[in-house]
Amino acid sequence: MTQFSDRLWSEAVQDVIQAGERMDQRGWVPATAGNLSRRLEDGRIAITRSGGHKGFLTVPDVIEIDPAGRPIDPMQKSSAETLLHTQLYAADPLIGAVLHGHSVAATVLSMALAGSSLTLAGYELLKVFEGQSTHDTVIDVPVFDNDQDIARLATVVAPRLGAMPAGYIIRGHGVYVWGRDMKMALARLEGLEFLLACELERRKL
Numbered sequence: 001m002t003q004f005s006d007r008l009w010s011e012a013v014q015d016v017i018q019a020g021e022r023m024d025q026r027g028w029v030p031a032t033a034g035n036l037s038r039r040l041e042d043g044r045i046a047i048t049r050s051g052g053h054k055g056f057l058t059v060p061d062v063i064e065i066d067p068a069g070r071p072i073d074p075m076q077k078s079s080a081e082t083l084l085h086t087q088l089y090a091a092d093p094l095i096g097a098v099l100h101g102h103s104v105a106a107t108v109l110s111m112a113l114a115g116s117s118l119t120l121a122g123y124e125l126l127k128v129f130e131g132q133s134t135h136d137t138v139i140d141v142p143v144f145d146n147d148q149d150i151a152r153l154a155t156v157v158a159p160r161l162g163a164m165p166a167g168y169i170i171r172g173h174g175v176y177v178w179g180r181d182m183k184m185a186l187a188r189l190e191g192l193e194f195l196l197a198c199e200l201e202r203r204k205l
């Protein structure tokens with residue numbers, strides 16, 4: 001490994017650690033919930049180890065996987081949801097970071113909804129999502145039933161991947177959001193979580 005690629009790896013690991021801290025500050029990664037990944041400019045993928053608190057990540061908690069989701073070191077165990085990250089990287093070469101959190105709003109709202117999508121309309125903050133320039137728009141956020149078989153869940157997610165400007169929700173579980181880099185993924189996650197919290201509040205009125 002060259003000095004240059006070492007630097008890339010260190011930056012990616014720091015991005016993941018800092019994003020985990022930020023998600024924890026917002027209450028989106030309770031207990032051992034959530035997982036985070038970052039694709040490097042050279043194509044390598046850094047992802048969180050399975051288990052452990054994502055708000056207190058250290059350098060060895062971020063490990064390298066190949067594009068199929070296999071840890072480069074077979075002794076290491078990457079996130080149980082690794083395939084949901086790698087399917088996004090495979091679908092879009094512009095994606096540089098993927099975040100998964102378990103917020104109260106995403107969990108409660110998706111359990112209250114019967115359908116396969118949540119409609120968000122009229123919010124100024126919708127403009128945080130790709131291609132949106134006005135509040136006067138409607139975004140459908142896909143909601144998939146939870147499944148402990150992540151490979152099977154990935155096959156259910158796959159057909160809708162092209163039309164997810166705000167990410168997607170797994171019912172009773174959490175959200176998946178991504179971006180061209182970690183900063184963008186965090187902004188989108190913050191935007192989606194804000195809107196989910198708004199929807200939850202609206203239902204109480």
Ligand SMILES: CSCCC(=O)C(=O)COP(=O)(O)O
Nearest residue numbers: 032033034035050051079080
């Ligand atoms: C107690 S959280 C259950 C697993 C999960 O949904 C999650 O996000 C964390 O799994 P990981 O293997 O990435 O730690």
Ligand SMILES: [Zn+2]
Nearest residue numbers: 033034100174
């Ligand atoms: Zn999860």
